[in-house]
Amino acid sequence: MSSTGKVTGELQHQPQTEEVNYLNNGHTIASWLLTGDHKRIAMLYLISTTFFFFLGSLAAGLVRFELTSPAGVVLESETYNKVFSSHGILMIFTFLVVAIPAIFGNFLIPLMIGARDLAFPRLNLASWYMFMTGGILILIGFIAGGVDTGWTFYTPYSSMYSNTQVSLVLVGVFIGGFSSITTGVNFVATIHKMRAPGMTWFRLPLFVWAMYATSLLLILGTPVVAITLLLVVFERLFKLPIFSPELGGDPVLFQHLFWFYSHPAVYIMILPAFGVISELIANFSRKRIFGYHFVAFSSIAIAGLGFLVWGHHMFVSSQSMYESVVFSLISFLVAVPSAIKIFNWTTTMYKGNVRLQSPMLFAIFFLLIFTVGGLTGLYLGCIGTDVHLTATYFVVAHFHYVMVGGTMLGFLGALHYWWPKMTGRLYSENIARATAYIVFVGFNLTFFPQFILGWMGMPRRYHYYYFAPEFQAYHIMSSLGASVLGLGFILPAFYLTMSLINGKKAGPNPWQAHGLEWETSSPPPTANFLETPIVMDEVYDFDPVSEHQQNMADLEKREASDNDGNMPIEDHD
Amino acid sequence: MQFTNFPLAPPSASNFSQEYDVLFYTLTGLTVFFTLVVSVAVIFFAIRYRQGTKADRSRPMYENLFLELTWTIVPLVLGLVMFYFGTSLYVKMRTPPRNSTEIFVIGKQWMWHVQHGNGVRENNTLHVPVGQPVKLTMISQDVLHAFYIPAFRVQEHVVPGRYTQLWFTATQAGEYHLFCNMYCGTQHSEMGGKVVAMPPKEFAEWLANGGQSVAPMSMEQAGAKLFNKVGCNNCHGAEDTLRAPSLNGIFGKRRVFADGTSLIADEEYMRSSILRPYDHITAGYGQTMPVYEGQLTEEDVLNLVAYMKVMGTSSPNPPTSNINRHSGPSAVSGSNEATSLAANAAQWNTADPDATPTRRVGSPAVGAVAAQGRNR
Numbered sequence: 020m021s022s023t024g025k026v027t028g029e030l031q032h033q034p035q036t037e038e039v040n041y042l043n044n045g046h047t048i049a050s051w052l053l054t055g056d057h058k059r060i061a062m063l064y065l066i067s068t069t070f071f072f073f074l075g076s077l078a079a080g081l082v083r084f085e086l087t088s089p090a091g092v093v094l095e096s097e098t099y100n101k102v103f104s105s106h107g108i109l110m111i112f113t114f115l116v117v118a119i120p121a122i123f124g125n126f127l128i129p130l131m132i133g134a135r136d137l138a139f140p141r142l143n144l145a146s147w148y149m150f151m152t153g154g155i156l157i158l159i160g161f162i163a164g165g166v167d168t169g170w171t172f173y174t175p176y177s178s179m180y181s182n183t184q185v186s187l188v189l190v191g192v193f194i195g196g197f198s199s200i201t202t203g204v205n206f207v208a209t210i211h212k213m214r215a216p217g218m219t220w221f222r223l224p225l226f227v228w229a230m231y232a233t234s235l236l237l238i239l240g241t242p243v244v245a246i247t248l249l250l251v252v253f254e255r256l257f258k259l260p261i262f263s264p265e266l267g268g269d270p271v272l273f274q275h276l277f278w279f280y281s282h283p284a285v286y287i288m289i290l291p292a293f294g295v296i297s298e299l300i301a302n303f304s305r306k307r308i309f310g311y312h313f314v315a316f317s318s319i320a321i322a323g324l325g326f327l328v329w330g331h332h333m334f335v336s337s338q339s340m341y342e343s344v345v346f347s348l349i350s351f352l353v354a355v356p357s358a359i360k361i362f363n364w365t366t367t368m369y370k371g372n373v374r375l376q377s378p379m380l381f382a383i384f385f386l387l388i389f390t391v392g393g394l395t396g397l398y399l400g401c402i403g404t405d406v407h408l409t410a411t412y413f414v415v416a417h418f419h420y421v422m423v424g425g426t427m428l429g430f431l432g433a434l435h436y437w438w439p440k441m442t443g444r445l446y447s448e449n450i451a452r453a454t455a456y457i458v459f460v461g462f463n464l465t466f467f468p469q470f471i472l473g474w475m476g477m478p479r480r481y482h483y484y485y486f487a488p489e490f491q492a493y494h495i496m497s498s499l500g501a502s503v504l505g506l507g508f509i510l511p512a513f514y515l516t517m518s519l520i521n522g523k524k525a526g527p528n529p530w531q532a533h534g535l536e537w538e539t540s541s542p543p544p545t546a547n548f549l550e551t552p553i554v555m556d557e558v559y560d561f562d563p564v565s566e567h568q569q570n571m572a573d574l575e576k577r578e579a580s581d582n583d584g585n586m587p588i589e590d591h592d
Numbered sequence: 593m594q595f596t597n598f599p600l601a602p603p604s605a606s607n608f609s610q611e612y613d614v615l616f617y618t619l620t621g622l623t624v625f626f627t628l629v630v631s632v633a634v635i636f637f638a639i640r641y642r643q644g645t646k647a648d649r650s651r652p653m654y655e656n657l658f659l660e661l662t663w664t665i666v667p668l669v670l671g672l673v674m675f676y677f678g679t680s681l682y683v684k685m686r687t688p689p690r691n692s693t694e695i696f697v698i699g700k701q702w703m704w705h706v707q708h709g710n711g712v713r714e715n716n717t718l719h720v721p722v723g724q725p726v727k728l729t730m731i732s733q734d735v736l737h738a739f740y741i742p743a744f745r746v747q748e749h750v751v752p753g754r755y756t757q758l759w760f761t762a763t764q765a766g767e768y769h770l771f772c773n774m775y776c777g778t779q780h781s782e783m784g785g786k787v788v789a790m791p792p793k794e795f796a797e798w799l800a801n802g803g804q805s806v807a808p809m810s811m812e813q814a815g816a817k818l819f820n821k822v823g824c825n826n827c828h829g830a831e832d833t834l835r836a837p838s839l840n841g842i843f844g845k846r847r848v849f850a851d852g853t854s855l856i857a858d859e860e861y862m863r864s865s866i867l868r869p870y871d872h873i874t875a876g877y878g879q880t881m882p883v884y885e886g887q888l889t890e891e892d893v894l895n896l897v898a899y900m901k902v903m904g905t906s907s908p909n910p911p912t913s914n915i916n917r918h919s920g921p922s923a924v925s926g927s928n929e930a931t932s933l934a935a936n937a938a939q940w941n942t943a944d945p946d947a948t949p950t951r952r953v954g955s956p957a958v959g960a961v962a963a964q965g966r967n968r
Contacts, residue, residue: 097778169775175752176735176777180701264753270736271751305643307654335738336749337756340686344679351671355664362663365630368637370652375638383634390630394623401674403681404615407745410738410773474616475602476742478773481781487769492597567649574644 107170133215153195203237229294244280292429304371392420413473444522464500716785815899840904
C-alpha cells in the first residue's frame with residue numbers, strides 16, 4: 020500500500036527510535052504494574068484473561084467428562100453443580116465480557132484512530148486492578164467452598180437457600196463490573212475526542228464502531244446488574260427483603276433485573292467479535308467492506324434493541340402473556356441487523372482477492388458457525404417454540420454457537436491477526452491454519468449434538484440422566500468433540516509462546532493490511548506514532564482491480580519462468 | 593419406550609405437539625436453507641476469488657441499496673410470519689379451556705407433589721387422562737422449579753409465593769419423562785419422574801381406587817397372580833401331567849411320596865414344598881421343580897398358599913374392602929376359571945412390567961384379578 024510504504028519509510032529514517040517499543044521500554048515489574056500505556060495494560064489483560072479462560076475450560080472438561088455416563092463418573096452432584104457454575108462464572112465474567120474489549124479494544128482503539136493513548140490512562144490501569152480484584156475474589160470463593168448457583172444466580176436459591184460462597188463471588192463480580200464501566204467510559208471518551216485529523220466517523224474502522232456500541236452497553240447495562248447482585252448479597256447477609264417471597268420479596272424481579280443486563284451482555288460479548296470479523300474480512304479479501312454504513316449502524320441498532328429484549332429469557336417464568344408477546348416481537352427485530360452483517364461480510368468477498376491465511380480461516384469459520392448460532396436463536400425468540408426448548412441443551416448449544424463459535428473464534432482471529440503487531444513476531448502459519456480446522460471440527464462435534472439433546476428434552480444443569488439413557492450417545496459425541504476442541508485451544512498457547520522466542524520479525528505490516536495501526540512499527544513505540552498521523556484515505560482503501568491485474572501479471576511471469584502451476588499465494592511479506 | 597442409540601425427536605403426545613413440531617421443523621428448514629446459502633456463498637467466494645485466481649474482478653461493488661433492502665426485508669418478513677405462528681401457539685398454551693380437569697402441583701427440593709381433585713396424592717408421578725384437557729395449578733414451597741414434560745411440549749416455572757398454570761390434553765397413552773427444568777440445588781437432576789397418560793376410563797378407575805394402580809386384592813387373588821407370574825402354572829395345570837401333579841383341591845388331602853412316606857397337605861407342607869420341593873417328592877415325579885427358597889418373600893408364600901387352598905374348588909375371593917373397583921366396565925369380575933387364569937398368565941408373562949395402560953383396553957378376558965394386578 021502506498022500510504023503504508025510512505026509512513027514506514029519515514030520510520031526507517033529514524034532507526035534509533037524504532038528500536039524502543041512499548042515492550043522493551045522498561046523491564047521492571049513495577050514498569051508493568053504501574054504503567055499507563057494502553058498497550059501494556061492490554062498485555063496484562065491478555066495474560067490474566069487467558070489464565071481465567073484455561074481455568075474455565077478445565078471446569079468445562081470436567082463437566083463433559085462427567086456427562087459421558089448417565090450416572091456420573093467421578094463427581095458428587097454437589098461438586099458437579101459447583102463445577103458447572105465455575106465454568107459459567109469464569110467464562111462469562113472473567114473472559115467473554117472482558118477479553119476482546121479489554122485486550123484488543125485497549126490495544127487497538129488508540130492505534131486505529133491515531134491517538135497516543137486512551138483518554139484516561141490511569142483509569143484504564145485502575146480498571147485492570149478492579150478486574151483482577153474481582154477475579155481473585157471469585158477464585159477465593161471457589162477455593163473456599165465454591166458456588167452452586169450457576170452463573171445466573173437465580174433467587175431465592177442464591178439469596179436464601181444455597182449454602183455456598185455466593186456472597187464472596189457476587190462481590191467479586193460486582194467489583195469486576197466496575198472495570199467494565201470504566202473501560203466503557205474510557206473508550207467512548209477516546210473515540211469521541213481523540214481521533215486524528217481526517218479520521219472522520221465514517222473513516223473509522225468497523226472494529227472501532229463495534230467497540231463504541233459495546234461501550235454504550237457496558238456503561239448502561241453493568242450498573243444494573245451490579246446493583247442487582249449487591250441486593251442479593253444484602254438479602255443473604257442482612258435479610259433485606261427484595262427477592263425472597265418468604266421475606267415479602269419477588270423472585271421474578273431478580274430475573275428482570277438480571278436479564279436487563281445479561282441480555283445486552285450477550286451483545287457485549289458478540290459485538291466486539293463482529294468488529295474483529297469486519298476487519299478480518301475486509302483486510303483478507305483486500306476490499307472495502309460491503310455496505311460499510313449498514314454494518315456500522317447495525318452495531319448501533321443491535322446495541323439499542325438489545326436493551327428491549329430481556330424478557331425473552333422469561334417466557335415461562337410466569338411473566339404476563341402480553342409482555343412475552345412484545346418481547347418476542349422485538350427479539351425477531353433484533354435478529355435483522357445480525358443478518359445484515361452476515362450478508363454484507365459474505366458479499367465483501369465477492370470480487371475480492373481473498374487470502375486464506377489463518378486469521379481469515381477463523382473469520383470464515385465464524386461466519387459458518389455464527390449463522391447457525393443466530394438462526395437457532397429464532398427458535399428461542401419464537402415464543403411458542405421456546406416453551407419446550409428453554410433451559411434445555413438446545414439453549415446450551417445455541418449460546419455456545421454464539422459465544423464460542425462467535426466470540427471465541429473472533430478472539431482467536433483477532434489474536435492471530437494482531438499478534439505480529441502486539442509482539443513484533445510471526446508464528447508458524449501452518450500450525451495456525453491446522454488449529455483453525457481443529458477448532459472448527461471440534462466445535463461442531465461438541466455442540467451440534469446438544470441441539471438434538473435439547474430438542475429431545477434434556478434439561479441443562481443435569482448431573483444425572485440415568486432415567487433417560489437415550490441421551491447418552493449424544494453426550495459421548497459431545498465429550499469427544501470437547502477433547503478435540505480442547506486441543507485446538509491449547510495449541511495456540513504453545514505456538515504463540517514459541518513465536519516470542521524464535522518467531523521471525525514481523526515488520527510493521529506483515530499482512531499488507533490497511534489501517535493506521537499497521538503504519539507504525541511492530542511492536543509499536545510507547546507513543547504509538549512518532550508524528551500525529553493525518554488521515555487522507557478512506558477506510559479499507561484497497562483497489563481490488565489493480566491488485567488483481569498485478570496478481571495476473573505476477574502469475575504470467577511465474578508461469579513463463581517455471582511451469583509448475585503453483586498458485587502465487589504468499590504467506591508473509 | 594422404544595429407542596435406538598440416536599433418537600432424533602421426542603415423543604409427540606399432546607394436543608400442542610403436532611402444531612409445535614410443524615413450527616419447529618419449519619424453523620429447521622429456514623435454518624438449514626440460510627446456513628446453506630451463507631456457507632455455499634462464503635466457500636464459493638473464498639475459492640473463486642482467492643488471490644491469484646483468474647476470476648473477473650472488474651467493476652467491484654461496495655454498496656447496493658437494493659441488495660441491502662432485500663436482505664433486510666426478507667428476513668424481517670420471514671421473522672414476522674414465524675412470530676405470528678409462534679405467538680398464536682403460545683396464546684393457546686396460555687388459555688386453558690373451561691372444562692379442564694384441575695390438578696394441583698407443589699414443587700419442593702427435590703420432589704414433585706401432585707394432588708388430584710378428589711384428594712388422591714402422588715409423588716414424582718402425574719397420572720392424567722388421555723383426551724381430556726388438564727390444567728395444572730402449581731406453586732413452589734421453596735426455590736424456583738420448572739414443570740417440564742418434553743413429550744407434551746409444555747413447560748412453566750413453579751414459583752414460590754404465586755400460582756402458575758399449565759394446561760395440555762394428552763393424546764397418546766403412555767409414560768413420559770417429567771423433569772424439573774429450573775436449577776434448584778444439589779439434587780436438581782433427580783427431581784423428576786414420569787407422566788402417565790391413561791385412557792379416561794382407566795384414569796377414572798385409578799382415581800377411584802385412591803390412586804393405587806392396583807385395587808386391593810384378596811390373598812387368593814394376589815396368590816393367583818403370583819402363581820402365574822413366577823411360572824407355577826407352566827407345570828401345575830388342571831390335570832396331572834408327566835412333569836408335575838395338578839394342585840387342584842390338594843389342600844387337606846394325603847400326599848404319598850417317592851420314598852414311601854406320606855403327609856397331609858396342610859399349610860406347612862405347602863410352604864416347604866414351594867421353598868424346598870425336594871424334601872418331599874410326590875411319588876411318580878422327578879426333581880424338576882426349581883427351588884424357590886430365597887426367591888419369594890414370606891408374604892408371597894402366604895398368598896400362594898392361600899391360592900393353592902382354593903385352587904380348582906372355588907373362585908378367588910374378591911377383596912373385602914369396600915372400594916368400588918367396578919367403576920369401569922373393564923373391571924369384569926368373575927373370570928375365575930383356571931384356564932382363563934392361565935390365559936391371563938400368558939399375557940402377564942409376556943407383558944412388559946412397564947407396559948402402558950393402553951394394552952388393557954378391549955380385553956374383557958382380563959378379569960379383575962389380573963387386569964388390576966398389573967402395573968403396580
